[in-house]
Amino acid sequence: MVKKIPIGPFHPLLEEPEFFELHVDGERVVGIDITIGWSHRGIELLSEHKTWDQVPFLVERICGICSCSHPYAYVKAVEDLCQIEVPLRAQYIRCIAAELERLHSHLLWTGLAGHFLGYNTVFMWTWKFREPVLDILEAVTGNRNHYAVMKPGGVRRDLPQEEVPNIIKMLDQVEKENAMLTKAILDDPVIHARTKGVGIFNKDQCRLYGALGPTARSAGYDVDDRRDHPIDAYDKVSFNVILCEHGDVFDKAVVRQLENFESIKIIRQCLKLIEDTKPGDICAEIREVPPGEGIGVYEAPRGEVLHYVRSNGGNMPMRHKVRAPSFNNILTNELSVLGNTIADAGLITAAVDPCYSCTERIGIVDRASGGRRVLTEADLVRLSHEKTEALRKRFAEGRENG
Amino acid sequence: MEREEVKKRIAERFGSKVRIAERSPKRVYVYAENEIWTDLARFLFDDLNARFDTGAAVDDANGVEVMFFFPFDREHYFVTIKTFAAKPNPTLNSIAAYIPGAKWIEREMFEMYEVNFLNHPDLRPVLRADTRPGDYYPAKREVKDDHETVRQRDDGDARADEVAGKAPKGKNP
Numbered sequence: 178m179v180k181k182i183p184i185g186p187f188h189p190l191l192e193e194p195e196f197f198e199l200h201v202d203g204e205r206v207v208g209i210d211i212t213i214g215w216s217h218r219g220i221e222l223l224s225e226h227k228t229w230d231q232v233p234f235l236v237e238r239i240c241g242i243c244s245c246s247h248p249y250a251y252v253k254a255v256e257d258l259c260q261i262e263v264p265l266r267a268q269y270i271r272c273i274a275a276e277l278e279r280l281h282s283h284l285l286w287t288g289l290a291g292h293f294l295g296y297n298t299v300f301m302w303t304w305k306f307r308e309p310v311l312d313i314l315e316a317v318t319g320n321r322n323h324y325a326v327m328k329p330g331g332v333r334r335d336l337p338q339e340e341v342p343n344i345i346k347m348l349d350q351v352e353k354e355n356a357m358l359t360k361a362i363l364d365d366p367v368i369h370a371r372t373k374g375v376g377i378f379n380k381d382q383c384r385l386y387g388a389l390g391p392t393a394r395s396a397g398y399d400v401d402d403r404r405d406h407p408i409d410a411y412d413k414v415s416f417n418v419i420l421c422e423h424g425d426v427f428d429k430a431v432v433r434q435l436e437n438f439e440s441i442k443i444i445r446q447c448l449k450l451i452e453d454t455k456p457g458d459i460c461a462e463i464r465e466v467p468p469g470e471g472i473g474v475y476e477a478p479r480g481e482v483l484h485y486v487r488s489n490g491g492n493m494p495m496r497h498k499v500r501a502p503s504f505n506n507i508l509t510n511e512l513s514v515l516g517n518t519i520a521d522a523g524l525i526t527a528a529v530d531p532c533y534s535c536t537e538r539i540g541i542v543d544r545a546s547g548g549r550r551v552l553t554e555a556d557l558v559r560l561s562h563e564k565t566e567a568l569r570k571r572f573a574e575g576r577e578n579g
Numbered sequence: 580m581e582r583e584e585v586k587k588r589i590a591e592r593f594g595s596k597v598r599i600a601e602r603s604p605k606r607v608y609v610y611a612e613n614e615i616w617t618d619l620a621r622f623l624f625d626d627l628n629a630r631f632d633t634g635a636a637v638d639d640a641n642g643v644e645v646m647f648f649f650p651f652d653r654e655h656y657f658v659t660i661k662t663f664a665a666k667p668n669p670t671l672n673s674i675a676a677y678i679p680g681a682k683w684i685e686r687e688m689f690e691m692y693e694v695n696f697l698n699h700p701d702l703r704p705v706l707r708a709d710t711r712p713g714d715y716y717p718a719k720r721e722v723k724d725d726h727e728t729v730r731q732r733d734d735g736d737a738r739a740d741e742v743a744g745k746a747p748k749g750k751n752p
Binding site for chain 1 (some may be wrong): 586602603605630636637646650655678679680682683685704705706707715
């Protein structure tokens with residue numbers, strides 16, 4: 178039976194499975210067809226049936242990792258529409274929560290990349306180091322995830338001042354561990370051999386494809402909404418935009434690792450500056466949302482999140498458009514996997530940091546035989562591990578020989 | 580490039596074919612006629628060096644409003660270009676033919692709103708399952724008269740509450 182699914186436009190790549198069909202000639206990838214849409218939940222349509230104040234609870238469920246970024250971009254869109262200023266204290270709390278989210282997201286990706294490469298120690302360490310970040314998020318927002326902190330006009334929960342010394346102490350620890358992890362990754366010859374020159378997507382291609390976040394910055398395409406479209410407290414703190422130049426998997430990892438230090442720097446500044454604000458002053462009142470439209474953008478861990486809202490003067494959006502960064506970044510795989518091996522393809526597609534589901538599969542079309550086979554995620558991980566192991570042995574033999 | 584300069588250059592190049600509005604210092608909206616739609620997008624992207632961001636569509640009784648966002652990052656503002664594709668067969672030239680980053684969003688607008696982008700390199704649905712019929716556009720609203728909007732359900736039945744112009748029961752008013 179043919180079934181019709183009434184859904185609004187939404188970009189499901191971030192959360193659930195996507196399907197890449199690789200066209201290979203031997204072991205080389207010569208083409209790719211990407212199919213998305215496996216888990217369309219109709220968030221935009223649902224949003225049009227929620228009040229302005231209820232929508233943040235909905236959009237923070239677009240993505241478990243970006244559960245601060247989506248509501249952040251949404252509330253900025255509403256505030257753009259209403260042209261209102263957010264109290265200073267709320268601005269700092271928003272930035273703290275958002276940067277903590279970046280920290281845990283980048284650490285999560287590093288762990289997964291380690292797993293893909295066959296470095297399960299990196300995976301275990303990184304996720305262990307990520308735990309205190311979630312603890313800090315709980316201290317700041319009350320939740321380890323789905324923080325429910327964003328609200329049009331401000332935030333829902335004040336920062337408990339008594340938690341600040343403990344937060345600073347935990348941040349010191351996270352910084353120390355991130356430094357150790359960064360050094361371990363950047364100094365490892367096998368990781369260099371495995372990721373350098375792999376999955377290159379250059380600066381000009383980034384501009385044409387609208388690549389965002391670490392995917393773009395790793396190629397030297399200098400875009401970061403925290404600096405380019407500063408919202409709330411981002412123009413009151415100093416930080417560096419991390420850029421690399423090669424656009425390969427290694428540079429993507431470098432950008433993420435170094436951005437962690439910048440996030441910690443921003444959080445420290447916000448915690449210092451928030452002392453000069455009045456406790457309790459965390460939300461500006463929005464009496465009504467006028468007819469019109471608003472655009473909200475925020476630099477999520479994976480790149481810019483864009484929300485567009487339109488109002489007809491009612492208490493619900495008449496249109497709400499969501500564009501997550503992976504919608505642009507996944508498309509870059511069209512070029513970045515070409516010429517690489519199947520063993521690297523999983524790593525390259527993961528390097529843009531999409532949210533994979535456990536059911537992820539990749540279909541292979543072998544040009545020589547015309548045959549068709551399906552590799553599961555486990556197969557891809559095995560191929561990747563075999564390649565890393567071969568490199569490791571080769572390096573070990575090289576050391577023994579001289 | 581500064582906002583005033585961009586507005587001036589657009590006005591000089593396209594004259595009466597565009598209308599420029601400014602909602603705030605960070606948001607510029609340019610309403611364009613269909614015929615110069617792709618030229619305007621390319622002018623912003625190639626000549627004025629704007630970044631391509633994404634697009635969006637808004638459905639209404641007479642057609643689909645299509646917009647693309649072009650941020651000017653160094654100067655901290657967005658230029659949104661808009662045009663209107665009239666029903667019953669909303670048709671526009673594709674900008675994906677020149678800006679590959681627009682491929683998926685144009686496919687999405689085609690799939691959801693039936694906007695036919697001419698010269699698109701691969702205009703097929705991007706989100707829908709293979710089992711869904713090709714002539715069904717989920718976000719498209721059929722307007723019965725000036726006041727009533729009817730959205731089709733899974734089973735093809737119209738929502739009774741929407742037909743009656745009432746808020747659904749159990750929902751917020």
